[in-house]
Amino acid sequence: MKVIAYRNYGPPEVLKLEEREIPTPKKNEIRIKIYNTAVNSGDWRIRKADPKLAKLYFGIFKPKQPILGISIAGVVDSLGKDVTKFKIGDKVFGSTGMRLGAYAEYTCIPESSVILRLPEEISFSEGACLSFGGLTALDFIQKCNLQKNQTFIVYGASSSVGTAAIQLAKHFGAIVTAVCSQKNFDLVKSLGADFVMDYETFLSESHNKKYDVVFECVGKSSITSNLLHRSEGGVLVLVGASFKEMFQAAWISLTKGINIKFGPIAETLENLNILTELTRKGIYKVVIDKFFPLEAMAEAHRYVEAGHKKGNVAINIDND
Ligand SMILES: NC(=O)c1ccc[n+]([C@@H]2O[C@H](COP(=O)([O-])OP(=O)(O)OC[C@H]3O[C@@H](n4cnc5c(N)ncnc54)[C@H](OP(=O)(O)O)[C@@H]3O)[C@@H](O)[C@H]2O)c1
Incomplete structure (x- = not known):
């Protein structure tokens, strides 16, 4: 199978196409053919070990897991002998968690992972x-107890x-102000923002409004500029x-x-279920800015690391 691997921390060019044996699932694992x-944003930070302390977890001298990627959608094509929750041919999606390994044509993960069946209404890339x-x-909105x-x-x-936050806060009934570049005003309005504001206005002295x-x-x-806009008893979230x-x-x-x-947030099946239902019903929209093929992973990393993507960047590994 094709994978994109990195053998040393560094710039996008450390990401290289390699050939590997297709893995065999352990008894509690499913193998997913990844589409x-x-x-x-977490991927490029791990790739360049930013911050350096990340090496304590991901490998001090070189990456312990050379295949990055946490987000996944594909089809179950092999089962460990103890698997009961999934069957061959199931369309699935979710997160591989800290095992990573999603920049590949196949991966094996425990059936207990934050993985669900993909409903008909949602594409593999979504x-x-x-x-x-x-x-x-x-997770953060739940921690705020938003009313x-x-x-x-x-x-x-x-x-x-x-x-995601705009849409979820609106879904929970909040009055949402979105702060972004003017070029993205139409996008955030289309996601339901009640008000829009550019960064300069947010940071200017004339902006003295307070928010829950x-x-x-x-x-x-x-933190100081954000606290200025927090109402008495309000919450500041630093994602x-x-x-x-x-x-x-x-x-x-x-x-x-x-x-x-x-x-760090806790990824849970319960929350993936909530998002899935909202997406299936058309209440929640997954914003995809660009698609790249697996082979163009270094280019995709360069784009994401530049810090101006809108929503998400998808990688095509197989046909969607
Ligand atoms: N706590 C956790 O467990 C957790 C989990 C996931 C992510 N995170 C963190 O959450 C953060 C966001 O991740 P993400 O993947 O959503 O980011 P992202 O999609 O990579 O962010 C890109 C966006 O940031 C905007 N941006 C760039 N410079 C800006 C500035 N000076 N002021 C305001 N916006 C600016 C860009 O808009 P313009 O083009 O208009 O500049 C662009 O649309 C990251 O720091 C990530 O590490 C934390």
């Missing part, structure tokens, strides 16, 4: 792009997490906080009693 994966931003936005008619501002609204939830998706604005910002946020929470949410 689509996605390149997420399935592959559903979990990363969607599960992240949903109907609360005001919700999302900074970095055109990102994968941002495009300030949802910072892209780690590009300071893309750096280690330094996490310490800062923990300190502010502790000393000032401000509700700040940050840290």
Whole structure:
């Protein structure tokens, strides 16, 4: 099978096409013939070990798992002897979790993974792009205990997490302001944003409005500027906080009693189910900016790392 592997941390060029044996599933695993994966913001960070501390988990001298990729959609083509939940031919999608391995024609994962059957209404590419931003936005919105008619501002609204957050916050009844570049105003309005604002306006002194939830998706604005827009008793969410910002946020929470949410999310089957139902019913839309073939993985990484994708970037491995 074809895979895209990286043997050393570094720039997009470390991603190389390799030939591998097709893996055999262990007794509790399903093997998936992968039709689509996605390149997420986490992928390029792992590839270049950003931050360097990531090497403690992913391999100190070189990557322990040379095949990146967490998002997956495809067809089950082989079963371990103890598998009961899936059968050969099932269309499935979801996340491989920290096992990664989705930049390949096949992968084996436990049947207990955050994987579901793909409904007819959802394409393979949508399935592959559903979990990363969607599960992240949903987990943080749940942690905010968002209520109907609360005001919700999302900074970095055109990102994968941002495009999901707009739609989910609207679904839960919030009044949503999307902060993004003017070029993306139409996109965020089409996803349901009630108000739009560009970055400069958000950061300007003239913007003194306060919100029940300030949802910072892209780690590009300071904690101080975000706190200025949090209403009394409101929540600040820092989806893309750096280690330094996490310490800062923990300190502010502790000393000032401000509700700040940050840290890694828990990917759950329950939340993937919620997203799937919303997508199936047409309430939630997976935004896909571009498609690249598996062989153009380095180019896809370059595009995603540049930081201006709208929603998600899908990789075609087989026909969609
Ligand atoms: N906590 C967790 O468990 C968790 C899970 C997943 C992701 N994350 C983090 O969440 C963050 C977002 O991930 P993502 O994949 O959704 O990002 P992404 O899609 O790669 O973000 C791209 C978007 O960011 C916007 N952007 C770039 N510079 C900006 C700026 N200065 N101000 C506002 N927006 C700007 C771009 O819009 P323009 O083109 O207009 O600049 C673009 O649409 C990342 O930091 C990621 O590490 C955390």
